[in-house]
Amino acid sequence: MASGHYSQGGSGLNTLCMHNKPVFPDGVNYQSQDGNLLYGMEYENTGALDKNHDKDAACVVCEHYYASNVYTQWGRVACSNGHRTEYSGLIMSSHYSQQKGESVCVDLERATHARSSSSNHDGGLFTQPRWKQEQVMNTYTQVIVS
Secondary structure, eight states: OEEOOTTOSOSOSSOBOOOSSOOOOTTOOSSOOSSOOOEEEEEOOOSSSOOSTTOBBOOOOOOOSSOSOOOOOTTOSSOSTTOOOOOOOEEEBOOTTSOOOOOEEEOTTOOBOTTOOOSOOOSEEEBOOOOOEEEETTEEEEOOOO
8 A cells, every 4th residue: 555655745645555566657767756756554553453563554456246336334343224244444544643644444454465564664654543432323433533
């Protein structure tokens, strides 16, 4: 996974799922560092459900064979209205003191990719929100508090 640097105001806001064997166009220039800089995403521990600190986040993009409408229902671990849960995970994004980042759903494993490093590169960073249990309509929901 990749994004802009946590302390820089430029580059893209969204988190990208990158292929592990990229194919670059002819004439690509590896020398220039003056453009949209992308950095690998690292997991940062925040005190809750911590795992794989400073390791590089992996991602997967899948196609569903028979579902024509797939959506994310944030703040729940099971679907409502009789819909089937395909996947559940944690909301992760940049820290509130850093440049804004996209919120993504990360599995509980906090998986890393095969070439992951344990070094602290601090490029793009994934942190979990602070947790607060709040009863809403007899269910517990995840809410972000600062």
